Amino acid sequence: MSYPMPQLEPSGAAPAVPMPSASPTLPQDDTPAQQAARAAQLAATQSVYTWTTDVPTLPGVPLATTVPKNDEPTIAWFVILIGVGLGIVRNALTVKLAGVDAGELGSELDSSRATYEAALTECDAIEASTAKVAAEHGVHTGGNIFEHIVGDVENAVAAAERDAHIALLKGYKERLEDLMKVEEATSLGSKTPRSVEAYRALFATLPVPGVSYMFQDDAEFARLRVQGPNCMLIAAAGDALPANFPLSGAQYAAVVNGDTLAAALADRRLFMLDYKPLEVLDPGTYGSLAKYAWQPMALFAVPPGGSSAVPVAIQCGQDPADWPIFTPSPTFDKLWGWEMAKFIVQVADGNYHELFAHLARTHLVIEAFAVATHRHLAEVHPVWALLVPHFEGTLFINEQAATSLIAADGPIDHIFAGSIASSQLAAVDARLAFDFYGKMPHADFAERGVGVDSALADYPYRDDALLVWDAIHEWARQYIDLYYAHDADVVADTELAAWAACLAGEAKIKGFGPVTTRARLVEICAMVIFTASAQHAAVNFPQKDIMAFSPAVTGAGWQAAPNGQRGHDKAGWLAMMPPMALALEQLNVLELLGSVHYRPLGDYRSNAFPYPLWFQDPRVTGAEGPLAWFKAALAGVEAEIVARNSERMQPYPYLQPSLIPTSINI
Template sequence: MSFENARSIVPQHNLSGEGVKRGAIDPSLPQNDSPEQRAQRREQINATSTVYQWTTDIPTLPGVPLATQVPADDQPSIEWWFKVLEVGIAILENVAAVRLHPIFSGLSQAAKDIISDALTEAEEIKARVEALREKHRVDEAGPGLESSIEQAVAGSDIEALKGHDSALRDIVTVIIDVLKAEEKADTRSIEAYRDLYQTLPTPGIAYTFQDDDQFARLRVAGPNPMLLCGVDRIPDNFPVTAAQYAAVIDGDNLADALADGRVFLCDYKDLEVLVAGVWKGHAKYVYQPMALFAVPPGGSSIKPVAIQCGQDASQYPVMTPSVSSSEKWGWEMAKFVVQVADCNYHELFVHLAGTHLVSEAIAVATRRNLANVHPLWSLLVPHFEGTLFINNLAVETLINKGGPIDDFFGGTIESSQLAAVQARLRFDFYKKMTPVDFAERNVADPAKLPDYAYRDDALLVWSAIHDWAEQYINIYYADDDAVTGDSELALWAASIASEGHIVGFKPITSRAQLVDVCTMIIFTASAQHAAVNFPQRTVMTFAPAVTGAGWTAAPTEQTGHNKAEWIDYMPPMSLGLLQLSSLELLGSVYYRPLGDYCTNRFPYESWFQDPAIIGDEGPLARFQAGLRAVESRIVARNQHRMHPYVYLQPSQIPTSTNI
């Protein structure tokens, strides 16, 4: 858009302070306001800042800047609650069916009584939810559009949320109570883990996880596609030989592969922060393996080449793929060790630290520094919907002492929390921008790594968001001087860097830089979170494929193992069910797709009100059209992929980190 089309007139906005639920009708920059309006802006920001305050003293995440409370505007909508509670009840129904299965036949009467009481309570929760849903249906069917009716419904919305909050916490508590009631039920087998899906669909990975190609595919299209790095030399502490490489990648040699840029490494050395924990008197194990992959000459997909189950080459030998009876199960153990490490890296570094906690810092800084008539306020706030709430719930029920992470992850809860804290405080905003990240990890070139679904689809979504941010920003900022003259923007950037502890965040001095920053914020809250959240259901609920702890020490040789020893690495059945239930909940709630900007209170009106944004030919319409085009391209790509990658289809990307 040309400079002449940028908005620089003095607006006639109404700045009311509290209770703003939609984007401004006439957004403006502070330098374009009258002195009186600037005073109103400052008064509104000061008032909002009393509600949105920082703390670094949350015991479960010490040192991480978080909100001290979840304000009313950040409570989820009724429709979000219905989606979450429906998933939760479906999980409880599966748990009820599983507890009747022979694998749990060893329960004591006391344990059975706990389960029976918990499931009775679950039925009461279900009835309460259905009553709330029916009330909401009646509200929706009413007149609903007149101001007085809207206000009445909005009021009932907020009151009902209190009941929903209690219901969800009750469901989480019931699930944990049911699973902690298990005492014996520890006859582990792959078939037994599959039997944990009684009323829920069994994911496909339950039948393919032992395949070496599937193992490799998870590095580029699984829950954690963020660690794989291209290398031009083998690390000194990972002595893979040319002979070992040639034996695995037929018709290739290691020197040529390295020179061509076809060799890739996943190194889990950062997991050294984890301290192995104990569960009910049983030792758990955490690992820091190294895994090498390569694209064969003329090939497209990476193949696993070698695994070392720890950082010390003198203790852990290099293991390679093998089908021989003497080496097969040692290789399976090595892959399991990698999967345990990857689960920890994914949940603590990539998922929790890299999406949830980063978005919360920016959400709080936005509320504290931008007036609700600032154009960036309108652009960004929808991408924070539900984030403060879901993070608060996670702190209280997932990563707390005695929570699921404490149980089925290998590290002590304190060391797992510390890992997330360190990862969050090291998160480098500009280096993590999607195109920069690919370049930093040497995985940007499709000629060297053709099959990298996450990269290829992420770049499409990034580009669509970038176009939207650019068109939007050019309406309100005439030139770079308008950016440097924006006092609220300067305070916002400084707050993110200092109070928010976001590494690398710096003063914004140009429109191009501001576009990149907004693209990164939106992408992180929406697409990046979707890419690392939703594989939790399709990949991570099945414990033999991915889990958070090993239950025996990493193997120190490849030969002489058997299937029973491999099974011993897997979690007790009750923890397998806890993992399934927890990740089924987190990976099943799709609420409000990217590009659908509405308020989070019934009747869910359009968020944007500025005619310059919402016109038929305006930036919002173009963004939505761009997302439809991306959807079509990914769907077409998936028709040619051996294994479709669906996590970055825009229809499958929620607007915000709300689960």
């Protein structure tokens, strides 16, 4: 067997589109000539995939120096993105036109109206042009996600035409991003009394999230800990509360009827959120407005005989001398203080979610594996074939995040509490501290004391994540066993050894080391696939349903925290929330990020037009092969989660396989 050398594009930007071999091999099993071909291919690829730790917004994080052409999105992806973006822009323009009618946008009302109406007309033109491109490429955008896979095409399109269409769609994407910007930060909403209803009204043409009607309920506040955007922080309190959280037995008993603090501790029914890691954030400003960042602590309990957690107490900072404990109370003089404390937790949760759980622990971790895989595993290597589809779009979307989302004067800078430099540092620290093996689901749940045998029986993220993990792990095991008959084959694999050394060294994956057994290789592959697909889905898609409505979760406080629970009112609570213009910006960004579903887990295709099926080895693709098993297993997981959701108080759809993209592409 011989291996064709990859050809560089005329620009030198990327090798010709790679596809897996029909019979992948390990380097030790090749002839000298085949080994030389592998080495030559890797040398060519290494000239394209290069490392840098000098991205200004994420200093010290190993990232790709550039985005190779093969890692740019497909036409199918752009069509989805533009469709979502058009809906967001039309909503924003409708809100701005309402602001014109309310006299909120300055003296040039007629000029503003004409500008926004012209933008709406431009949206119609973009929609028509995009639809024409989609039709020419046979892109399906409707129907069952498994039956009408986005990107399924019937006719080949010349490369030149494809490049022209990509350029056109990129231009539309950039134009829509420009139209999404909210310039009237000091005037939008200035004539409207601040209210929850006014925040709902920002969804002028988009569906109003259901959370906007529930977020003040204590049960909803507790629910978000186990099936919200950030389900990865809640941990068992152990056999004693932290010394800096001096909740008394009387305070506890007043909240949880028929229970005592001592009994709850003995039964391991207490769970905490501790946002101390956010101490790295320095409070920022927006124009002349101060922003507030907090590091609260929040206690939850599972009542005797219960399965779901209830909120018990919140301390809005780490030092009890400065921050008294607040507890739920129906009395009017304490009610709004409790609402303020919950809001402070939600602000902290928004920061922890976006900077730690989302950006650092999915996007940036997977980029390290993507670059290392391209640099050290040949295109005929079976592990290369297994992992590469799970990197589709990641380098591109990460570059977008680094150059706009988390850059100065970008959405993170505007919406979140920390100065942009400290927010960037928080993400950097979280990425470099990421414990790859410790964050594997079973290990992570055990470390936090929230496994399936814990008192926290109602934990949808955990239960659904383990279903998906088990399916992915078995897929990886069956696949790896096709190519590695013994552990000795793993040890003898020189490319795998170089890959592991790169991940432990240049890629800075904490705790990574030599791979010497099939079982360890399976775990690693399963963790990469899970993180790139299911874990990212769990932190990404709740952004639309929950975080797009800023009173429920936002990135900053806009008034100081109360120094006591009594004597506050609804107006004071509302004053802690973001200005309307920033609430609209938050809506725009998170509605976009949480709406793009592209290629579900288990649908393996090349990202090169016309998107042929990815795996070529009959041992993988056969009726009795591991891929057929995996697809059947995912269908079973889907049915199980749908059944669970029919019994849950609130459904948790984010880990249904049909709603999990294969890769981090948004």
